[in-house]
Amino acid sequence: MRRLSGPGLSFRRALLAALILVTAEAGAARLTVFAxxxxxxALGEIGRVFDSRTGHQTRFSFAGSSSLRTQxxxxxxxxxxxxASLGQYAPLRSQGLAGPHTLFARNRLTVLTPAARPLIGGLAGLARPGLRLIVAGPGVPAGEATARTLSLMDASGNYGPEFTRRVRANVVSEEPNVxxxxxxVGxxxxxxxxxxxxxxxxxxxxKVRTYxxxxxxxxxxxxxIGVLKGSREAEAAAAFxxxxxxxxxxxxxxxxGFLPAP
Amino acid sequence: MSRAPAPHPVPVLLSALMVGLLLLPVFALLLEALTPALGRTLQSAAVRDALRVSALTTGAALAVTLALGTPVAYLLARRQFVGKGLFDALLDLPMVLPPVVAGVALLLAFGQGGLLGRPLEVAGVDLAFTPGAVVLAQVFTSAPFYVRAARAGFLAFDPDVEGAARVDGAGRWALFRRVTLPLAFPFLLEGAVLAWARSLGEFGATLLFAGSLQGETRTVPLAIYSAAESDLAPALALSALMVALAFGVLLTLRLIAGRRITPAQ
Structure with a gap:
């Protein structure tokens, strides 16, 4: 895969950014993105490219979707x-805090282990007693996706009896974000x-092995993704x-590592 | 005595601003938290588990701090040795370190892949994601508060008192227990209260180093954080409780300070 941050390119990009800064029009906006x-x-990089194109200044606050929603x-x-899930976006819409959404990316789960300690017996090994498994908390989209995947694995019957229960027993921490x-694990x-x-x-x-x-x-x-109702820069937000x-x-x-928008 | 002239309005106004800034958030919190449902929320499983985890881990952390911190404070107060100044300053480091940094540092020292990870594993000590990890994070961030206060306590009286007792034939342990400890006691108590309060509020290092699981490692601050993601009610209830505890800590410190000033004759 070609890396986009070669020295020549980043110099050109810096020059471009400087040019835009110098010639920036009064329309430059400061955008705050909760993500x-x-x-x-991914969004950090998109923000940098977007800023260099438009002269806007985009700032990000990254956290678990549910924390952001609470904030x-x-x-x-x-x-x-x-x-990361409609479940954390829709309530804002119904409370009149956010505009209509559009879907912009998809994602799937994967299982990680430290490179030096592979799972014994593949994915079924997640249920081996004594394994220390960590997941995202139940209120976090990644945690919800994990719960869904576990019950689908259980229902498939390919991973041994009472898979969900045995895997759940191995959870040693429910983290606030993914x-x-x-x-x-790293x-x-x-x-x-x-x-x-x-x-x-x-x-x-x-540092890790993926399954x-x-x-x-x-x-x-x-x-x-959507524009929030309180935005003073709705136009720039829509452009983003x-x-x-x-x-x-x-x-x-x-x-x-994302899948494209549906 | 002549009456002091009326204060200038500017400092009064600025003071009012400061007081508002400091007290308004606590007031707002209590305003929202103190509802009839508070009692019921405090009895929910999430809240009870958090209180139990916090009580046990901060209790254990305090015991470790007292057992290891008292000798350190005593030696620092009584003995001279090379590099003492530097040593003294370094011991305070965790006090000013951001807690998250403390968490990263603990991971890199005692974590599975850390400096002592392998030796600990060989010794059969497995701290990862256990209440033990919570205690370690709490000791790391709170012990310096105790050591500092205890050291001041051992320096607060004339060591000649100890010398006199020794001349009178007191053994080392009797000397420490009968003379040194009672004289330094108010300071030790103050240090212990401060250290306990710090470990009760410990958040960043715990989350990074010990993770967060209800009933195991999720202390009150972690429970507040994770509850705030979905349902604010338990978060508010626990927050109100923390305010009450903090108030209790302040009151205790006041009482100790009062006792310290009165000469114990």
Whole structure:
């Protein structure tokens, strides 16, 4: 895969950014984007490209979607909300805090273990007693997706009896966001974890082993994005969302392990 | 005595601003938390588990702090050795370190892949995601508060008192228990209260180092954080409880300070 941050290119990009800064029109806006923590790398990069194109300044607050939703319900100011599940977006819409959403990416789960400690017996080994499994908490989209996948695995009958119950018994921590989960496997602190495919960042890749889940037990989750009602920069916010859904935005998302918008 | 002139309005106004800034958030919290449903919320399983985990871990952390911190404070107060100044300063480091940094540092030292990960594993000590990890995070962040106060306590009286008792034939342990400890006691108590309060509020290091599981490692602050993601009611109830405890801590410290000033004759 071609890396986009070669020295020549980043110099050109910096020059371009500088040019735009110098010639920026008065229309430059400061955008605040609240985004699910699984989007940290992809949206961060999209934001940088978007800023260099438009002269806007985009800032991000990454956290678990449910934390962000709570903050927004309690009056936090932001222009855009990119959630990892519709379940955390729809309530904002019904409370009149957010505009209509559009889906901009999809994601699937994967199982991680530290590179040096593979699962014994493949995915069925998740139920082996004594394994230290960490997952995202029940209120977090990744946690909801994990629960769904576990019950589908259980129903498939391919992973042994009472799979969900035995796997649940191995959970040693329910983390507030999915990036915390990935971090702890990368540090070797846990034996296994459910994370999104997009959480497999370059920094993590050498330290972990991944186990693909069959698509039949791993339905994709869709990410909604929308302009928040309190936004003072609604036009720039809409432009940001258009850029995320543009072929270029989608390419960046795919490079970070997401599936394209449905 | 002549009456002091009326204060200038500017400092009064600025003071009012400061007081408002400090007290308004607590007031707002209590305003929302103190509802008739508070009692019922405090009896929910999530809240009860969090209280139990916090009580047990902060209790254990305090015991470790007292057992290991008292000798450190005593040696620092009584002995001279090379590098004492530096050592003294370094012991305070966890106090000013951001808790999240403490969490990362603990992971890198005692975590599975950390510096002592392998030796600990060989020794059969498995801290990852256990209440033990919570205690370790609490000791790391709170013990310096105790050591600092205890050291001041051992320095607060004339060591000649100890010398006199020794001349009178008191053994080392009797000397410490009968003379040193009672004289330093108000300071030790103050340090213990401060350290306990700090470990009760410990959040960042615990979340990173010990994870968060209800009934195992999810202390009150972690429970507040995870509840705030879905249902604010338990978060508010626990927050109100923390305010009450914090108030109790302040009151205790006041009482101790009062006792310290009165000479114990």
């Amino acid at each position: 699910a923590s699984s989007l940290t790398d 927004l319900e309690r009056g936090a100011r932001a222009d855009v909300f990119a959630s 990036r915390q989960v990935a971090l702890k 540090l070797g602190q846990a034996d296994a974890a459910f994370v999104y495919r997009s959480d497999l960042t370059p920094g993590l890749r050498g 693909s889940l069959p698509d039949s037990v791993n339905p994709p989750v869709a990410y909604p 969302i258009r850029f995320v859904r543009s072929p270029e935005g989608q390419r960046i998302l795919i490079r970070w």
